[in-house]
Amino acid sequence: MKLNEATAHEILELIRQEKATPQQAFDAVLDQVQAKDDHIRAYVRLFLNENRWDPATARVPIPIGIKDNICIKGEPTTCCSRILGGFKPPYDATVIEKLKKTGAMLVGSTNMDEFAFGSSTENSCYGPTRNPWDPGRVPGGSSGGSAAAVASDQAIWALGSDTGGSIRQPAAFCGVVGLKPTYGRVSRYGLVAFASSLDQIGPIAKDVQDAAMLLGIIAGYDERDSTSADVLVPDYTKALIKDVKGLKIGIPKEYFVAGIDPDVKEAIMAAIEVLRGKGAIFEDVSLPHTEYAIATYYIVATAEASSNLARYDGVQYGLRRQPPQVRKTPLIDMYEETRDLGFGNEAKRRIMLGTYSLSSGYYDDYYLKGLKVRTLIKQDFDRVFEKFDAIITPTAPTTAFKMGEKIADPLSMYLSDVYTISANLSGIPAISIPCGFSKEHLPIGLQILAKPFGEQMLFRIAYTYEQSTPWHKKRPPL
Ligand code: GLN
Numbered sequence: 383m384k385l386n387e388a389t390a391h392e393i394l395e396l397i398r399q400e401k402a403t404p405q406q407a408f409d410a411v412l413d414q415v416q417a418k419d420d421h422i423r424a425y426v427r428l429f430l431n432e433n434r435w436d437p438a439t440a441r442v443p444i445p446i447g448i449k450d451n452i453c454i455k456g457e458p459t460t461c462c463s464r465i466l467g468g469f470k471p472p473y474d475a476t477v478i479e480k481l482k483k484t485g486a487m488l489v490g491s492t493n494m495d496e497f498a499f500g501s502s503t504e505n506s507c508y509g510p511t512r513n514p515w516d517p518g519r520v521p522g523g524s525s526g527g528s529a530a531a532v533a534s535d536q537a538i539w540a541l542g543s544d545t546g547g548s549i550r551q552p553a554a555f556c557g558v559v560g561l562k563p564t565y566g567r568v569s570r571y572g573l574v575a576f577a578s579s580l581d582q583i584g585p586i587a588k589d590v591q592d593a594a595m596l597l598g599i600i601a602g603y604d605e606r607d608s609t610s611a612d613v614l615v616p617d618y619t620k621a622l623i624k625d626v627k628g629l630k631i632g633i634p635k636e637y638f639v640a641g642i643d644p645d646v647k648e649a650i651m652a653a654i655e656v657l658r659g660k661g662a663i664f665e666d667v668s669l670p671h672t673e674y675a676i677a678t679y680y681i682v683a684t685a686e687a688s689s690n691l692a693r694y695d696g697v698q699y700g701l702r703r704q705p706p707q708v709r710k711t712p713l714i715d716m717y718e719e720t721r722d723l724g725f726g727n728e729a730k731r732r733i734m735l736g737t738y739s740l741s742s743g744y745y746d747d748y749y750l751k752g753l754k755v756r757t758l759i760k761q762d763f764d765r766v767f768e769k770f771d772a773i774i775t776p777t778a779p780t781t782a783f784k785m786g787e788k789i790a791d792p793l794s795m796y797l798s799d800v801y802t803i804s805a806n807l808s809g810i811p812a813i814s815i816p817c818g819f820s821k822e823h824l825p826i827g828l829q830i831l832a833k834p835f836g837e838q839m840l841f842r843i844a845y846t847y848e849q850s851t852p853w854h855k856k857r858p859p860l
Pocket residue numbers: 498499500501523524543544545546547548549576683799
């Protein structure tokens with residue numbers, strides 16, 4: 383086995399036994415990037431040598447890809463948007479600081495939908511990433527580059543961000559593990575904001591153990607992020623026990639209705655049988671406000687996005703353009719020209735949607751109503767978690783769709799987020815793990831959700847399932 387094909391825990395073990403060196407692990411990953419990424423396009427740039435890793439501190443020398451919306455001092459951070467062209471953050475995000483402290487090896491910035499708006503990585507100013515399992519299909523999004531990098535052995539770990547499914551859905555489409563932590567579990571300091579009440583950074587990895595290790599590094603309270611939670615970070619690897627006996631797991635009946643691909647449904651049902659065989663107790667549950675989740679998410683998320691994106695006006699960050707002739711005043715012209723050239727179509731759509739629902743006369747009907755329904759959705763979960771340890775659902779209603787299939791129809795793209803957005807609206811943690819393949823041999827993801835700060839429960843169930851099945855060992859034919 384080549385080192386880039388190994389998991390993080392396998393690499394650490396090989397290094398401990400002196401059968402491999404950190405440099406060899408890093409070189410194996412870079413060789414793979416050189417060989418495969420012209421085709422896959424998981425990375426949008428590789429890092430400067432001085433930012434990659436420091437042999438002096440390399441305690442956990444694992445090569446990791448970083449989504450292009452996480453700030454790294456001195457490296458361009460563009461969110462795959464023209465408007466941040468040329469922007470180099472003057473500081474490291476907290477998660478980057480933590481990774482550097484443990485001596486992880488930073489490989490490069492991974493591709494994403496512009497500002498994390500999307501579910502396919504097609505909304506990137508650098509062009510799309512291909513799905514390693516089928517180059518004609520999308521890798522999911524918005525962290526499609528991160529998931530594709532891990533799936534194609536061009537990274538051992540990757541960081542993504544998840545506002546409405548952007549870690550879990552690409553993990554599902556690419557056949558890897560992705561976790562959205564509890565809101566507040568991981569510092570958002572240095573993550574370029576999309577929707578500040580929903581965003582979380584989280585791990586993408588080849589197996590559950592690797593995801594648990596990476597979460598342990600990046601989690602924790604940070605005084606620079608007032609929404610980060612002062613809750614002790616447990617040793618997540620201790621939760622990797624192969625035992626679900628007596629755990630009560632809910633199956634939400636609203637998630638298995640029209641629109642779900644039969645192959646996906648079959649794989650989820652088979653996964654439930656595996657866990658039932660290990661002693662878990664399943665029962666149908668109801669999350670009655672599920673049907674409002676998409677509308678609620680796209681009101682709350684676009685409202686927050688429109689206000690977060692107001693700062694890109696050509697003054698402080700990235701792109702600045704002046705039209706050739708004065709139209710209004712030189713300053714207003716500069717704002718307009720910069721934003722017109724700098725933002726892509728989906729970003730403009732979201733700014734307009736969000737500005738509309740926040741504007742006077744509409745605020746009460748849209749934004750305020752959205753916040754109220756958000757509370758109802760959260761209460762659905764609270765009620766279930768009074769009696770249940772976890773909930774199981776598909777991660778996405780379909781497997782990876784074809785490139786170009788949904789990009790002209792934003793609403794159909796939005797609808798594909800139906801199973802992931804409720805976890806963000808409710809702030810709860812959720813993991814996606816591989817649970818089989820469709821007839822077309824595309825990976826399928828199983829989603830497990832737990833109550834706030836219940837990541838250990840997710841790892842325990844996910845690990846038990848993973849260790850009883852072969853899916854995490856399958857690699858795409860590159
Ligand atoms: N697909 C969702 C959206 O377009 C979620 C994206 C995300 O989690 N960043 O908003």
